[in-house]
Amino acid sequence: MTIMTKFFNRITMLVAGSVxxxxxxxxxxxxxxxxxxxxxxxxxxxxxxxxxxxGYNGIGRQNLANDVSGIMFNETVFLTYLRAREDQNPxxxxxxxxxxxxxxxxxxxxKNIYAYIRxxxxxxxxxxxxxxxxxxxxxxxxx
Amino acid sequence: MTKKSEQEKGGISRxxxxxxxxxxxxxxxxxxxxxxAAQAAPSGGTPxxxxxxxxxxxxxxxxxxxxxxFRAAQRPGSDLIVQVLRDLEIEFVASNPGSSFEGLQESxxxxxxxxxxxxxxxxxxxxxxxxxxAHGYAKSEGKPICALIQGTIGLQHASMAIYQAYHGLAxxxxxxxxxxxxxxxxxxxxxxxxxxxSFTKWDAHPQTLEEALVAIQEAYRxxxxxPCAPTVVILDTEVQKEEAGDLEIPPYRPPVIPTITAAQAxxxxxxxxxAKNPHIAVGRMRTPAGPKKAVELAELTGASVTTSATRxxxxxxxxxxxxxxxxxxxxxxxxGLETSGAQASLNGPHLxxxxxxxxxxxxxxxxxxxxxxxxNVPGENDLVADAEASLPLLVDAxxxxxxxxxxxxVSQRTVQHGKANRDARVVAxxxxxxxxxEGWDASxxxxxxxxxxxxxxxxxxxxxxxxxxxxxxxxxxxxxxxDKPYSHFGGHPAAALGFGIGASTGAALAARDRxxxxxxxxxxxxxxxxxxxxxxxxxxxxxxxxxMHNNRAWHMELMYVQYMTGVRGRGHDRAHIGTTLxxxxxxxxxxxxxxxxxxxxxxxxxxKLAAALARGIESVKxxxxxxxxxxxxxx
Numbered sequence: 001m002t003i004m005t006k007f008f009n010r011i012t013m014l015v016a017g018s019v020x021x022x023x024x025x026x027x028x029x030x031x032x033x034x035x036x037x038x039x040x041x042x043x044x045x046x047x048x049x050x051x052x053x054x055g056y057n058g059i060g061r062q063n064l065a066n067d068v069s070g071i072m073f074n075e076t077v078f079l080t081y082l083r084a085r086e087d088q089n090p091x092x093x094x095x096x097x098x099x100x101x102x103x104x105x106x107x108x109x110x111k112n113i114y115a116y117i118r119x120x121x122x123x124x125x126x127x128x129x130x131x132x133x134x135x136x137x138x139x140x141x142x143x
Numbered sequence: 144m145t146k147k148s149e150q151e152k153g154g155i156s157r158x159x160x161x162x163x164x165x166x167x168x169x170x171x172x173x174x175x176x177x178x179x180a181a182q183a184a185p186s187g188g189t190p191x192x193x194x195x196x197x198x199x200x201x202x203x204x205x206x207x208x209x210x211x212x213f214r215a216a217q218r219p220g221s222d223l224i225v226q227v228l229r230d231l232e233i234e235f236v237a238s239n240p241g242s243s244f245e246g247l248q249e250s251x252x253x254x255x256x257x258x259x260x261x262x263x264x265x266x267x268x269x270x271x272x273x274x275x276x277a278h279g280y281a282k283s284e285g286k287p288i289c290a291l292i293q294g295t296i297g298l299q300h301a302s303m304a305i306y307q308a309y310h311g312l313a314x315x316x317x318x319x320x321x322x323x324x325x326x327x328x329x330x331x332x333x334x335x336x337x338x339x340x341s342f343t344k345w346d347a348h349p350q351t352l353e354e355a356l357v358a359i360q361e362a363y364r365x366x367x368x369x370p371c372a373p374t375v376v377i378l379d380t381e382v383q384k385e386e387a388g389d390l391e392i393p394p395y396r397p398p399v400i401p402t403i404t405a406a407q408a409x410x411x412x413x414x415x416x417x418a419k420n421p422h423i424a425v426g427r428m429r430t431p432a433g434p435k436k437a438v439e440l441a442e443l444t445g446a447s448v449t450t451s452a453t454r455x456x457x458x459x460x461x462x463x464x465x466x467x468x469x470x471x472x473x474x475x476x477x478x479g480l481e482t483s484g485a486q487a488s489l490n491g492p493h494l495x496x497x498x499x500x501x502x503x504x505x506x507x508x509x510x511x512x513x514x515x516x517x518x519n520v521p522g523e524n525d526l527v528a529d530a531e532a533s534l535p536l537l538v539d540a541x542x543x544x545x546x547x548x549x550x551x552x553v554s555q556r557t558v559q560h561g562k563a564n565r566d567a568r569v570v571a572x573x574x575x576x577x578x579x580x581e582g583w584d585a586s587x588x589x590x591x592x593x594x595x596x597x598x599x600x601x602x603x604x605x606x607x608x609x610x611x612x613x614x615x616x617x618x619x620x621x622x623x624x625x626d627k628p629y630s631h632f633g634g635h636p637a638a639a640l641g642f643g644i645g646a647s648t649g650a651a652l653a654a655r656d657r658x659x660x661x662x663x664x665x666x667x668x669x670x671x672x673x674x675x676x677x678x679x680x681x682x683x684x685x686x687x688x689x690x691m692h693n694n695r696a697w698h699m700e701l702m703y704v705q706y707m708t709g710v711r712g713r714g715h716d717r718a719h720i721g722t723t724l725x726x727x728x729x730x731x732x733x734x735x736x737x738x739x740x741x742x743x744x745x746x747x748x749x750x751k752l753a754a755a756l757a758r759g760i761e762s763v764k765x766x767x768x769x770x771x772x773x774x775x776x777x778x
Contacts, residue, residue: 052702124583
């Protein structure tokens with residue numbers, strides 16, 4: 001596969017993914033059932049480096065806690081997303097979402113990870129209830 | 144600036160020196176005895192280095208006695224070198240001791256009525272640290288200090304930091320001791336500076352004390368003349384130790400920095416005052432005087448301003464009323480100060496202008512032109528002149544054109560911009576805070592929480608954030624007010640790790656006697672290159688609070704390898720190999736304690752963070768550096 005072909009495929013993937021996500025953002029997401037084992041998923045989430053971008057608690061460069069992107073809609077969508085970037089070999093090092101091939105991460109293990117991610121909740125206090133953040137805001141408003 | 148110009152004015156050209164050295168031959172340059180024979184008559188064309196003698200090694204390990212005959216100079220040459228540094232107001236000489244500059248080191252610590260002040264000898268545990276300290280100081284104060292480096296071996300240790308300083312446009316004078324007696328052959332060379340010539344602006348190897356004094360002055364002048372960059376002077380041990388006699392220090396001539404012409408200043412001033420909505424875009428200037436003059440120009444004209452203060456030093460105050468995203472952006476006149484503009488941009492010479500210097504026969508292929516030339520090539524309306532040096536002309540030109548009517552217009556515009564910018568700032572901050580509170584109570588601790596907890600603690604302090612923050616989320620950009628020329632230094636200029644701790648230590652040198660504190664948000668991977676700077680900070684009582692961003696990995700590289708496992712469909716669970724700092728985890732509080740620095744941690748509980756930070760701030764305000772190890776989210 002030529003570099004140009006790979007590039008074209010990548011763009012196609014990105015466009016398709018964007019359309020999918022755009023269609024789900026803002027909608028009330030009714031999540032599908034969980035069939036995996038969240039406890040096993042917790043270790044897999046660490047071993048497979050998911051925490052790198054998504055944080056140890058689902059909050060990071062790309063949040064998974066409180067996710068409404070559609071990727072977590074159900075196990076099938078999740079698996080499809082994991083496998084979606086097969087053979088997308090970048091010209092430069094990248095921190096983008098890697099492809100997770102079935103040969104490296106089985107469907108069962110992926111479902112276990114899915115189950116663990118579904119346990120994530122982030123319910124931080126309101127800004128007004130966090131002294132440091134409120135002090136920052138007050139300083140700006142009184143400036 | 145270049146060798147050619149040096150030769151033309153009969154100066155001390157490195158190339159000329161090398162040429163003359165080569166012509167003079169081994170009789171004058173190479174050592175006597177076996178080592179000389181090995182160099183002068185190599186078998187098979189390859190010079191052979193002999194192992195050091197027992198006497199040589201004894202000196203290296205500090206077991207040497209003075210020679211039976213010695214010269215005690217009444218007025219050592221190195222005293223005059225120190226006086227030159229003192230006259231140039233060089234505050235510090237950062238150095239890891241070596242065996243080729245004991246003459247100069249002795250003068251620094253003993254010469255003068257108040258010895259070891261201006262310059263003060265700063266003990267570094269690695270040459271890379273010494274140069275990074277000079278880099279941090281330069282970014283903070285806009286002027287050089289010295290790094291004093293052992294020839295060949297020390298200079299190779301220092302080379303990475305010099306490379307970074309070159310890309311960082313950091314002025315510094317690197318003094319390099321050269322063992323001209325070939326005490327250890329492996330510690331000397333004919334062309335010592337060659338190893339760093341590709342990424343230094345200017346170097347010289349003076350052959351006499353008189354030449355050395357001139358060379359140091361020229362090195363200083365070259366370093367602070369835009370494009371600012373490191374310069375190198377090689378100082379032979381003999382030059383340092385010789386009797387100066389009645390030699391006088393020549394007067395120092397400040398550089399003449401290129402400015403716009405008076406006519407150009409008039410034209411720009413007219414444009415600014417005639418415009419209904421003028422704008423000034425401010426990049427990085429050279430010294431604190433630049434931003435000060437930029438503020439004066441903006442306030443005189445009521446122009447709205449964009450700043451680079453959250454990404455680089457020496458820019459416009461971030462929360463000045465004329466700065467922000469609220470002001471009307473339909474500008475009808477734009478002036479760029481070290482940044483691109485529409486009608487006129489003042490951009491000083493860039494490193495690209497040095498491309499014509501000696502690139503032959505130097506390792507690494509020399510410094511190449513920028514990959515994206517558009518960043519550094521003057522645009523259609525660019526004036527190649529230093530913005531900072533040109534600003535006084537502009538300010539004067541605006542003042543001359545000012546009248547009551549224009550003053551009234553400027554006043555109204557200033558009020559409008561101030562209100563719009565303030566309102567926009569609050570709206571943007573509210574939006575940002577909604578993101579910052581995500582994961583607020585998470586453990587490991589979120590990076591946003593570290594910056595947020597610090598914000599109210601440092602709000603009324605004079606602070607400096609030297610460490611690159613690209614890996615820790617850059618949360619300071621929205622949460623802290625970057626209102627000083629030294630508020631933040633930006634990223635790693637050459638995208639190379641090992642910079643944060645050294646640069647922070649250098650900034651803390653500048654801060655120590657200026658009632659300022661340094662906040663160093665320190666990534667763990669970066670610290671492990673040169674952790675010895677912790678000892679330097681403790682030893683010299685530098686006001687530096689180090690907060691570890693301890694994600695226990697070289698995280699960017701972990702993500703690169705992760706992606707590659709994805710491309711190849713194998714072994715995602717092995718991407719941590721070679722990219723993580725686990726098994727065992729590193730205890731940074733203990734590391735700091737070992738270096739004599741107050742410390743605490745590791746802290747995983749977010750509810751314990753604020754109290755720890757408060758203790759750290761209090762310690763630093765009292766002149767005691769402090770380290771807090773915080774176990775953080777990866778990014």
